[in-house]
Amino acid sequence: MHLIITDAWMAKSRALHISGIRLIGACLVLSFLLVLMSAGIYHWVFLKGAREGWPIVGSLVRLVVKDEFEQRDRFMRENLDAMARKLGEMQAKLIQLEALGERVSGLAGVSPSELKLAPGRGGALVSGRPLTMQELQATLDELNQLTEQRTDLMTVVESQLFDQKIRKMMVPTQQPVLDGNVGSSFGWRIDPINGRSALHTGLDFQADPGTPILAAAGGVVVTQEYHAAYGNMVEVDHGNDLITRYAHASKVWVKKGDLVKRGQKLAEVGTTGRSTGPHLHFEVLVQGIPQDPQKFLQAGQNLPRAAAAMATATRR
Numbered sequence: 001m002h003l004i005i006t007d008a009w010m011a012k013s014r015a016l017h018i019s020g021i022r023l024i025g026a027c028l029v030l031s032f033l034l035v036l037m038s039a040g041i042y043h044w045v046f047l048k049g050a051r052e053g054w055p056i057v058g059s060l061v062r063l064v065v066k067d068e069f070e071q072r073d074r075f076m077r078e079n080l081d082a083m084a085r086k087l088g089e090m091q092a093k094l095i096q097l098e099a100l101g102e103r104v105s106g107l108a109g110v111s112p113s114e115l116k117l118a119p120g121r122g123g124a125l126v127s128g129r130p131l132t133m134q135e136l137q138a139t140l141d142e143l144n145q146l147t148e149q150r151t152d153l154m155t156v157v158e159s160q161l162f163d164q165k166i167r168k169m170m171v172p173t174q175q176p177v178l179d180g181n182v183g184s185s186f187g188w189r190i191d192p193i194n195g196r197s198a199l200h201t202g203l204d205f206q207a208d209p210g211t212p213i214l215a216a217a218g219g220v221v222v223t224q225e226y227h228a229a230y231g232n233m234v235e236v237d238h239g240n241d242l243i244t245r246y247a248h249a250s251k252v253w254v255k256k257g258d259l260v261k262r263g264q265k266l267a268e269v270g271t272t273g274r275s276t277g278p279h280l281h282f283e284v285l286v287q288g289i290p291q292d293p294q295k296f297l298q299a300g301q302n303l304p305r306a307a308a309a310m311a312t313a314t315r316r
Helices: 020-052 055-108 133-169 293-315
Strands: 002-006 013-017 187-190 197-200 203-206 212-214 219-227 231-237 242-252 265-269 279-286 289-291
Touching: 055 133, 219 242, 231 265, 279 293, 289 293
Parallel strands: none
Antiparallel strands: 002 013, 187 197, 203 279, 212 265, 219 231, 231 242, 242 265, 242 279, 279 289
């Protein structure tokens, strides 16, 4: 492109040569400058009009701000409604948890008066309105406090149930010989060797030689020796001055000081010591005084029945 520039009297002239690339670059620069200038003017007019309250500009500003606030409020309302629904679900689950805690605490021996349950709520819905942020926060704080109380309660209940479980596992309620028939019971009888009346201080379980002898409860082996009357004998201390004795064994699998679990194999049925045939002589001693082992074994048989009956009542 050629441009010729002259003065008013055409006395002087000057020729300019502009290539296509320069012309395009000049147009782009000019367009960019026009855009910047327009944006600056629009921004200045818009701000000045908003500050000074120009009618048209002020109306536009109010419309923009109003639309922005409406969108923000609608977004917050939708989120608040969703949070309120979740909160209602959490409260319903907490009520179920409280009911469960009340039943379980009864099993643990915790008094219902110690539960401090939340007061009951309900009634017909007359009119409803959306929750505010303050009300939602207050409800969340209350729910958090109740949850902490339930956690403390469940910790106490867990401790009580664990203690009960340990106590039950330390009580000799496990049958020491599976499928063993009881021969002589606890009490006075005619001694099978000398024919005189004598106190039989335990239970005799008839079984084949080599039949496993199981620990009636968990404890510590305090005696493992050969006794003239009891033959190969094992005694297990279960704490609280409670000891079980297993006599006439053919072979012993534990030694003094061993920690044994309920149902663990201690020995094998035999006929050692003062015995007329293979059997297990089983004794329960409390503070060194022989007790009727049948009372403990029957209590162990009744535990599953009581648990099943309690589970049925709970489901109802």
